[in-house]
Amino acid sequence: MIQLQLEAIEKKYQNTNIKNFNLSVKYGEIYGLVCDDYDTKKLLGKIITGLAKPTKGRVIYFSRKRKHGATHHLRRVGIATDDVYFYEEMSGYENIRLYIDAYKKRLNKLDTLSMNARIEQYFKLFNLMTSKNVPVKKYSQGMRQKLKLIRAFVIEPRILILDDPFVALDPVTIKQLIQHLKFLSRKKGVSILLLTTMATFLDTFVDRIGLVRNETLIDEMTHEELKFHQQSYLAVQSEQLPYLLTVIERKLNIYDYEVVNDTTVHIVENLGRLKTLHKILMDEGVHVQEMKYGFDSLEHFYLEKIGE
Amino acid sequence: MNNLIKIEFKKIVKTTYFLASFLIMGILPMVSLMLLLLQPTGFVSGDFNRLNILLMALVMSKTVFPIIAMSLIQIGHGLSGLKSIYLTPINRGKIIMSKVWMAFIWMTILIIFSIAIVVIIELILFRNMKVFGLVLHTLKIYGYIALYSFVFQLVGMVLTLIIGNILVPSLILISYMICEYGLQLQYMISFLPGAIPAYLSGVSGAYPMINTAIFVHVGIGLVALVFLLIKLIHQDYLD
Numbered sequence: 001m002i003q004l005q006l007e008a009i010e011k012k013y014q015n016t017n018i019k020n021f022n023l024s025v026k027y028g029e030i031y032g033l034v035c036d037d038y039d040t041k042k043l044l045g046k047i048i049t050g051l052a053k054p055t056k057g058r059v060i061y062f063s064r065k066r067k068h069g070a071t072h073h074l075r076r077v078g079i080a081t082d083d084v085y086f087y088e089e090m091s092g093y094e095n096i097r098l099y100i101d102a103y104k105k106r107l108n109k110l111d112t113l114s115m116n117a118r119i120e121q122y123f124k125l126f127n128l129m130t131s132k133n134v135p136v137k138k139y140s141q142g143m144r145q146k147l148k149l150i151r152a153f154v155i156e157p158r159i160l161i162l163d164d165p166f167v168a169l170d171p172v173t174i175k176q177l178i179q180h181l182k183f184l185s186r187k188k189g190v191s192i193l194l195l196t197t198m199a200t201f202l203d204t205f206v207d208r209i210g211l212v213r214n215e216t217l218i219d220e221m222t223h224e225e226l227k228f229h230q231q232s233y234l235a236v237q238s239e240q241l242p243y244l245l246t247v248i249e250r251k252l253n254i255y256d257y258e259v260v261n262d263t264t265v266h267i268v269e270n271l272g273r274l275k276t277l278h279k280i281l282m283d284e285g286v287h288v289q290e291m292k293y294g295f296d297s298l299e300h301f302y303l304e305k306i307g308e
Numbered sequence: 309m310n311n312l313i314k315i316e317f318k319k320i321v322k323t324t325y326f327l328a329s330f331l332i333m334g335i336l337p338m339v340s341l342m343l344l345l346l347q348p349t350g351f352v353s354g355d356f357n358r359l360n361i362l363l364m365a366l367v368m369s370k371t372v373f374p375i376i377a378m379s380l381i382q383i384g385h386g387l388s389g390l391k392s393i394y395l396t397p398i399n400r401g402k403i404i405m406s407k408v409w410m411a412f413i414w415m416t417i418l419i420i421f422s423i424a425i426v427v428i429i430e431l432i433l434f435r436n437m438k439v440f441g442l443v444l445h446t447l448k449i450y451g452y453i454a455l456y457s458f459v460f461q462l463v464g465m466v467l468t469l470i471i472g473n474i475l476v477p478s479l480i481l482i483s484y485m486i487c488e489y490g491l492q493l494q495y496m497i498s499f500l501p502g503a504i505p506a507y508l509s510g511v512s513g514a515y516p517m518i519n520t521a522i523f524v525h526v527g528i529g530l531v532a533l534v535f536l537l538i539k540l541i542h543q544d545y546l547d
Contacts (some may be wrong), residue, residue: 013546041547051545073398083545084545089322101315203387217318 001027003191009057018215028189034205073234078157079146088137122150136267142168203298213306233266237290247284312406325379333418337425354442365505369457370485374464377411378474391545400541411461459529466532
């Protein structure tokens with residue numbers, strides 16, 4: 001069942017011109033939308049969250065049509081985009097409480113105690129407990145990012161829209177965030193749309209990925225398809241790189257390789273045959289420092305896809 | 309709506325505008341008192357309260373009252389704060405109206421605060437026990453002044469929305485106040501908007517076309533309110 005759908009969206013703003021943009025996020029799915037520039041991502045985020053009205057097309061939440069400016073559907077949508085701001089004089093905790101007040105109708109089943117417990121649970125998850133009563137003006141960029149995420153999670157949404165959620169976060173928090181996103185999608189059925197210009201980390205947990213180039217969705221693939229396309233290679237490191245290349249070309253007839261730096265080459269072709277490579281290199285007197293299997297990162301795949 | 313007004317209130321109490329507005333309103337009766345004491349001919353009971361009303365209508369209606377309304381549009385990253393609350397399920401029209409109501413409520417609180425100071429000063433300095441009766445008698449006038457100033461609040465909010473800051477709209481309103489006063493001194497009947505404060509305060513009687521002036525004034529307020537609602541609800545927030 002589709003939870004969020006962009007149907008033939010068109011919108012022009014300054015140099016960004018989105019034309020016939022279609023996208024859908026299914027129930028319990030994590031969808032990563034990788035954009036090639038910040039402006040496209042920003043404009044798409046504004047259209048999806050309702051801050052900008054598309055010239056043509058529509059955004060459909062929970063398979064229901066809505067008018068521009070309607071807000072009812074947002075009761076079940078957690079948003080962490082650049083448009084989320086905090087009142088600087090208030091503490092992080094007060095900001096979240098203030099935000100929750102806007103959801104009183106839906107959350108009034110919960111008493112103050114359970115609501116406080118829920119907020120604290122997220123402050124603990126993001127390691128912000130010690131700063132929860134500190135005014136937001138004293139927060140670092142990373143702390144503000146965490147607060148944005150808390151704001152999106154705390155309302156128990158059915159759809160999450162996250163704009164570059166990993167920005168300014170430390171590795172431990174990133175790991176926890178990925179685990180939590182997986183938990184929300186797998187166990188709670190939350191549909192998650194990640195808008196990003198950085199493909200890092202996405203390939204490890206998204207169910208589907210969309211690649212945007214020049215304001216157009218150029219490709220869409222599932223996690224499995226992505227893994228299939230991400231090229232495996234054997235990385236060989238040697239100080240004698242020119243001699244190493246001569247050997248693999250003349251003795252093994254391998255020409256599909258990529259020189260990564262002065263000492264390393266990635267061999268892509270016929271990985272099965274390469275089991276004998278080490279022996280041949282030894283026989284030919286090539287001094288190999290390291291040999292290991294690897295696969296291309298999503299960024300690498302994306303750059304290849306867009307021809308960069 | 310009550311919940312939204314509470315949210316707005318929680319936001320403003322943390323700002324410097326809140327404290328500053330009370331400080332300035334506290335100074336207003338002092339200025340009235342000083343002007344009275346400078347009068348060589350002396351004054352009668354009730355003059356202090358009347359002068360306070362006149363200054364409120366002349367000065368505060370175009371300075372402090374609109375500025376507090378403008379601050380409601382600007383508090384918390386200006387329009388960014390508004391964008392942030394638009395990402396919640398609250399109806400946009402209600403969000404705008406909560407700000408408009410909050411501006412009016414804040415102004416009413418300031419007027420009551422000013423009245424309280426007038427009463428306290430009258431009691432302490434002049435031991436005038438009739439002050440309660442005088443103030444009660446003029447409560448209706450204070451009410452009219454609130455409605456009169458409300459129009460400037462709405463105009464101030466529109467100007468802030470268009471210009472994007474508080475300073476320039478404040479300067480525009482202060483310039484208007486000075487021009488209004490000057491024109492009123494020069495052409496008493498020709499510039500009727502300037503006659504409204506004096507008429508409301510009871511210092512001057514009704515001019516032949518004062519009702520037309522009030523009608524136009526209220527009309528401007530309504531146009532400003534409609535513009536505010538349409539603009540804030542339907543505009544794209546692309547920046």
